Amino acid sequence: MMNQNEKLGRKAIILGGASSALVAERAINSLLPQVEHITYLSFSNSDNLNQNYSSQVKFKRINENAILEELSYEIDSHYGYILICHNSLIYPNNYAACLCGYIEDLKRQAVVGIQGGLYKFGHENSAIHPFYASDKKKSPTQVHFLSIFGSAFHRDVFSRGVLEPLKSINFMLGFYNCTENFPPLFLVPGNRDLINNSKNDFGIWRLEKSLENLESACFEGADSDCTGLLSSRKSSLKKVPGREKVIIAIKTYNRLDYLSECLKTWLASADPKYDWVVIVADDGSTDGTLEYLEMLDFPFELHILKNRRKYAVGQTNTIFDLCKNIGFDFAFLIDDDLLFKKKGWDSLYINAIKSSGYAHLCYFNPEIKYENEDVNSLEDINKNRVVDPSGTCEAFVDCYSCMGCLFTFTEVVLEKVGYCDEKNFPVRGQWHIDFSARCSRLGFNKEASFFDALGSNHYITLQHENSNDYRCAISWGSQYASVTNREEKQRRYKVIYDDSRLFIPKKNV
Structure with missing residues (x-):
């Protein structure tokens, strides 16, 4: 695992809505010692935050409809490690080191994250399944997502624009990993309440399986914080042609x-x-x-x-x-x-x-x-x-x-x-x-x-x-x-x- 104090080449992108300045500052301050640069993308007025930080933090007021373009632009920068975060979370002091360490363990071939779940992609009840990614995947199937808030990757993992396969986005956007040329996803197992305050650490977060053979559509664990996570114990996905x-x-x-x-x-x-x-x-x-x-x-x-x-x-x-x-x-x-x-x-x-x-x-x-x-x-x-x-x-x-x-x-x-x-x-x-x-x-x-x-x-x-x-x-x-x-x-x-x-x-x- 990478040295905890190593931060060179790390960039955090924080997505923020209409949260108070205090909430945003907690997220920023928890990440500042861990990364080289922070870009704060805000859907609301962030002028009251600008004066409190040095050039290490850049603030951008954006239209919610333009978030795809903004994320793609920020990810294509010269920083190697990209952490996508949210302003409502306080991140432990070794958060970046932990996730970047897993990225290295995976030889930079996968996206890792702290939240995720199983979705019924293409299910009839589309109101609770708002994610549409590839035109090639219109049949109902089981799809694994990582929440965009709490994910990390090295830019070398992508052979094309990271968000190119996606057609829509909301606050709990997940990476869609069943399209061609998209990297595997790995969920870091751990306590779902681990990141609710700055006193927590990553001591219990671990990948429990061998990383030698990556599976293209498999988590190493699961969490239930994602909106749309399959929670019904009575319904079942229909059989999909071509998949058993x-x-x-x-x-x-x-x-x-x-x-x-x-x-x-x-x-x-x-x-x-x-x-x-x-x-x-x-x-x-x-x-x-x-x-x-x-x-x-x-x-x-x-x-x-x-x-x-x-x-x-x-x-x-x-x-x-x-x-x-x-x-x-x-x-x-x-x-x-x-x-x-x-x-x-x-x-x-x-x-x-x-x-x-x-x-x-x-x-x-x-x-x-x-x-x-x-x-x-x-x-x-x-x-x-x-x-x-x-x-x-x-x-x-x-x-x-x-x-x-x-x-x-x-x-x-x-x-x-x-x-x-x-x-x-x-x-x-x-x-x-x-x-x-x-x-x-x-x-x-x-x-x-x-x-x-x-x-x-x-x-x-x-x-x-x-x-x-x-x-x-x-x-x-x-x-x-x-x-x-x-x-x-x-x-x-x-x-x-x-x-x-x-x-x-x-x-x-």
């Missing part, structure tokens, strides 16, 4: 620590070439899970399902209902104790689905010990390995011995297979085996060789592999342990092995 809409759905109950780690690794590994939708179904947690989710700043569309003791099978059915309403191309249903080890897992599965024709793939880890009376050792599992003709899937067991911590599905799967059976499997396991068996009978996988994406264990693991104190969402010592007795297991597997079971309608769950 992918759902990641997570079931959770009283395992906030597991859930937060799961989401953290997912966020670090999800490929931004997909239009992601995140669904978290909570089953009535009392450990702060819902409070955590409601406060979560997320750079993707997020839906929270608030269930109460529907258990895993019922939670899954509520997820299926929402997925049908949202519309999607591919979906992953996962448990909250899943971890993503590196990027590429999503494309691994999606490519395997396309190549093999199996829309219902299930993650399987041969090294995980689980109860199955038909398997005696790891060697017994590995010797039964089968690779499908496409070379993209592998199977170790049949569908009746599958794991249920991650499986894929599509709209066609839900249409043909229906719902999970809550009546026969009201709590604990086996419900997912029944669902997978029905999927296999309908050709969405194979019954005898139940396929996972080949090489999935290079990308995915489970948290209890790394923990000596792993805990189940429902304790095995509780009243629910009775479902593991011989009579109940025999009843359940008699249902599962019924070859006539295919489609379960909602009315029968």
Whole structure:
């Protein structure tokens, strides 16, 4: 990171409306020690400020309609680092050093900022989405913006005028980064209240991911200060031609620590070439899970399902209902104790689905010990390995011995297979085996060789592999342990092995 005291070549452009002189002076004074020059662009009379500053600060009275031209002119000056600020904020004393340091870490190839969010560009409700950038982007899509107030970049990042792609502007203008030749955007994660007074510093601001491979449409975090940030948890963006809409759905109950780690690794590994939708179904947690989710700043569309003791099978059915309403191309249903080890897992599965024709793939880890009376050792599992003709899937067991911590599905799967059976499997396991068996009978996988994406264990693991104190969402010592007795297991597997079971309608769950 750049030396905090280094300020040569830095220029701050402060945008000011009809604020009082005191407010403007606070912003100016907080930036003066950090930059070489300040240009204050005011929409109101700034004469009472001119006499208080040296030539280090230049004041310009401008027409609001001319702000694009003025910004372009000021940015094209000889200063290397440009910080665009607002007169309503007091900036910490190492603000410029911090942002310029991130710019250098990113090899001057990106724009960084402190505020931003996810917008539905081209959405029908244009009244709350006033940003129109490129004529090439008329279809609805997910667009990431950095607020213009609190952004910084090096002029070398732009191959053309910085504001050329923009068609309109208002006080919360965002940089539009989905046009050709526009640089990546990186949001500096941190407390949203960090810049409300001069006593704050940047100690907790950090880029949490590797900067080696820049993503062209991805934030490194998210904040919710931007006007128009996607806040509705009920609406969803329509599918966009040419882009695949992918759902990641997570079931959770009283395992906030597991859930937060799961989401953290997912966020670090999800490929931004997909239009992601995140669904978290909570089953009535009392450990702060819902409070955590409601406060979560997320750079993707997020839906929270608030269930109460529907258990895993019922939670899954509520997820299926929402997925049908949202519309999607591919979906992953996962448990909250899943971890993503590196990027590429999503494309691994999606490519395997396309190549093999199996829309219902299930993650399987041969090294995980689980109860199955038909398997005696790891060697017994590995010797039964089968690779499908496409070379993209592998199977170790049949569908009746599958794991249920991650499986894929599509709209066609839900249409043909229906719902999970809550009546026969009201709590604990086996419900997912029944669902997978029905999927296999309908050709969405194979019954005898139940396929996972080949090489999935290079990308995915489970948290209890790394923990000596792993805990189940429902304790095995509780009243629910009775479902593991011989009579109940025999009843359940008699249902599962019924070859006539295919489609379960909602009315029968």
